[in-house]
Amino acid sequence: xxxxxxxxxxxxxxxxxxxxxxxxxxxxxxxxxxxxxxxxxxxxxxxxxxxxxxxxxxxxxxxxxxxxxxxxxxxxxxxxxxxxxxxxxxxxxxxxxxxxxxxxxxxxxxxxxxxxxxxxxxxxxxxxxxxxxxxxxxxxxxxxxxxxxxxxxxxxxxxxxxxxxxxxxxxxxxxxxxxxxxxxxxxxxxxxxxxxxxxxxxxxxxxxxxxxxxxxxxxxxxxxxxxxxxxxxxxxxxxxxxxxxxxxxxxxxxxxxxxxxxxxxxxxxxxxxxxxxxxxxxxxxxxxxxxxxxxxxxxxxxxxxxxxxxxxxxxxxxxxxxxxxxxxxxxxxxxxxxxxxxxxxxxxxxxxxxxxxxxxxxxxxxxxxxxxxxxxxxxxxxxxxxxxxxxxxxxxxxxxx
Numbered sequence: 588x589x590x591x592x593x594x595x596x597x598x599x600x601x602x603x604x605x606x607x608x609x610x611x612x613x614x615x616x617x618x619x620x621x622x623x624x625x626x627x628x629x630x631x632x633x634x635x636x637x638x639x640x641x642x643x644x645x646x647x648x649x650x651x652x653x654x655x656x657x658x659x660x661x662x663x664x665x666x667x668x669x670x671x672x673x674x675x676x677x678x679x680x681x682x683x684x685x686x687x688x689x690x691x692x693x694x695x696x697x698x699x700x701x702x703x704x705x706x707x708x709x710x711x712x713x714x715x716x717x718x719x720x721x722x723x724x725x726x727x728x729x730x731x732x733x734x735x736x737x738x739x740x741x742x743x744x745x746x747x748x749x750x751x752x753x754x755x756x757x758x759x760x761x762x763x764x765x766x767x768x769x770x771x772x773x774x775x776x777x778x779x780x781x782x783x784x785x786x787x788x789x790x791x792x793x794x795x796x797x798x799x800x801x802x803x804x805x806x807x808x809x810x811x812x813x814x815x816x817x818x819x820x821x822x823x824x825x826x827x828x829x830x831x832x833x834x835x836x837x838x839x840x841x842x843x844x845x846x847x848x849x850x851x852x853x854x855x856x857x858x859x860x861x862x863x864x865x866x867x868x869x870x871x872x873x874x875x876x877x878x879x880x881x882x883x884x885x886x887x888x889x890x891x892x893x894x895x896x897x898x899x900x901x902x903x904x905x906x907x908x909x910x911x912x913x914x915x916x917x918x919x920x921x922x923x924x925x926x927x928x929x930x931x932x933x934x935x936x937x938x939x940x941x942x943x944x945x946x947x948x949x950x951x952x953x954x955x956x957x958x959x960x961x962x963x964x965x966x967x968x969x970x971x972x973x974x975x976x977x978x979x980x981x982x983x984x985x986x987x988x
Contacts, residue, residue, distance in 0.1 A: 611728040612637045614656040616647040616673070617690075618665040626660055626690070626715060633721045635728075644668025648676060656685060658727055660720075663691040663702070671705045678706035686727035690715060751816050752782050758823045760793060768793050769985070772801045773866025779961030779982040781975065788815035788857070789925050789979035790822055796834045799866050805878065805923050805983060806859045806900065814852070821850055822857070836861045836874040837910035840900075844876060844908075847901035857900040860923060869915040869987050874908040876900045879926050880941050882948065886918030890945040915987035922948050923985075927978035928968055939968070948984075960984055 613635055617623045623640045630638060639654055641647040643665045651659070659677070663670035670689060677683050689702050692713035702710055709723055759780050760768075769776045772795070780789060788808025795801050804826065808818045825846050832839045840861045847857060860881060862873030875881070876897045883891040897908050915921075922945075929944055931937035939947075951963035961982045969975045 610637055611635060611657045611732075612639065612654060613658045613660060613724070613728075614639045614641060614647065614650055614654065615660045616641045616644070616665070616670075617660075617662040618643055619662075622662070622715075626720065629715070629717045629720055630660075630724065632717075633725070635724065644670065644673040647673055648681070651677065651681060651683065655683075657731055658685055658724060659687045660724070661687055661689050661707070663689060663693060671701065674702070674705035674707050686731060688723055688727060690720070748786060748813075751786060751813070755782060755786065755816055755819055756780065758790060758819065765793055768795050768801050770988075772799060772864065773869065773988050774801075774864055775957055775986045775988060777957040777960045777982075777984045777986075779965075779980070781980045783811060783927075783978045783980075786812050786816040788819045788822075789981045790819050790826075791923075791981055791983060792823075792826055794833065796863060800834060800863050802833050802836075802839075802861065802863050803871075803923070803983070803985065804859070804861045805925075805981060806857050807878070807925050807979070807981070808851075808857045809855050811978070814855075818851060818855060822847070825850065834863055835910075836863050836872050837908040840874040840876060840897075840908050841906050844898070844900040844902075844906045845904045848904045851901045856902050858926075859900045860895075862921075864985070864987075866988075869917070869919075870912055871915065871921065872910050872912050874910055876908065879924055879929065882922040882941060882945050883913060883915075884920040884922060884945060884948060884952070886916060886920075890942070892941050917987055919987050920952075921983075921985040921987075923981075923983040925979055925981040927980050928964070928982065957984060957986060 613630060615623050615626050615638060617626070627638050627640065639650055639656065641650045645668050647661070661670045661673060670691070674687055677687065686708040687706060689707045689710045690713055691702070691710065693699060699710065708727060711719055711723055765776050765778060776793070778791065780791065788810060790808070791805040793801055793803055806822060808815050808822065825843065829839065829842060829846070832842065840859060843859065858878045859876040860873065860878035862871045864871045873893065874897060875893070875895045877899045878895055880895045881893040883893065885891065893913060894911055898906050924944070929939040947964060947967045951960050951967065954963060964982060965975060965980070
């Protein structure tokens with residue numbers, strides 16, 4: 588202890604510094620009581636007073652399980668269990684990530700490298716230099732505190748994003764609501780919406796026009812993240828307010844595009860498809876604003892690609908769209924989808940063609956028709972769950988009855 592007192596007395600106060608009311612819990616591990624007391628005195632003088640001690644590696648592991656320290660000051664050469672084994676067990680068996688500050692007199696380069704290989708965070712040399720020890724401890728404690736704050740912030744953000752995601756999903760109608768609209772009007776619909784891991788801007792809606800007709804809308808807003816999600820909420824409110832001309836797809840889509848131009852931030856846009864299905868003659872009148880090519884899977888085995896041409900939504904306040912008509916026979920199916928299903932954004936050459944997607948859709952229909960159709964399509968398109976999360980995914984399959 589005399590050496591410790593002399594070391595402290597020789598050190599200017601401003602070099603030791605002080606961390607007011609620091610609650611970092613530090614475990615000092617050394618087989619020599621004098622060394623433990625010296626390190627403790629140095630740390631206490633710097634304001635670190637929440638200290639615990641262990642005399643060897645086995646006692647240290649027991650203490651770690653009991654108190655869960657914020658930092659470990661660890662000697663290497665100790666009886667029963669040395670510091671190398673303590674590092675390894677702390678990292679591999681106990682799974683702790685708190686800083687381990689090794690204090691050792693070893694000079695062999697290989698052994699010093701081994702210290703870090705076993706999981707140590709930092710190394711100070713013996714005999715202990717008080718200023719160096721305090722500086723290293725302060726850096727690692729502060730880093731751990733900042734890391735804890737960052738993790739807490741990340742958890743809070745993840746909770747908020749999950750809330751936004753749930754709100755975004757709630758904008759879509761339930762399967763029961765969809766069936767209540769489509770089936771009395773001569774159609775069955777299987778749908779699937781899955782937001783990406785960054786939030787996004789896909790939105791689809793179905794609404795009744797009259798006793799015989801219903802409208803089917805699918806919009807994909809540009810971008811990802813919170814901005815795209817906010818735009819999706821704006822779009823939803825806008826769609827709900829546009830009740831006039833819903834039976835006229837070309838006019839209604841043009842109105843939506845013009846309103847989006849006023850609503851969306853600069854350089855944001857959307858693609859869109861809006862069709863009105865009439866059960867009386869099994870026809871659909873539709874308009875497209877650069878949406879992915881809709882596919883008609885004929886019951887006789889033929890595939891038909893609907894014309895996707897039309898100006899993007901939200902890029903002009905003076906726009907018009909062409910109304911086109913497609914006829915259905917019983918068992919014919921309309922397949923709408925977002926571009927995330929076909930486009931490989933990392934490698935364009937791996938993107939699917941409309942023919943590829945039609946073949947995948949037909950294969951998925953073989954097993955159980957509309958039941959489980961979206962999941963079977965995704966299983967064929969995406970190799971991993973990570974691939975599925977690269978963008979929002981929307982699938983809509985309408986079957987004429």
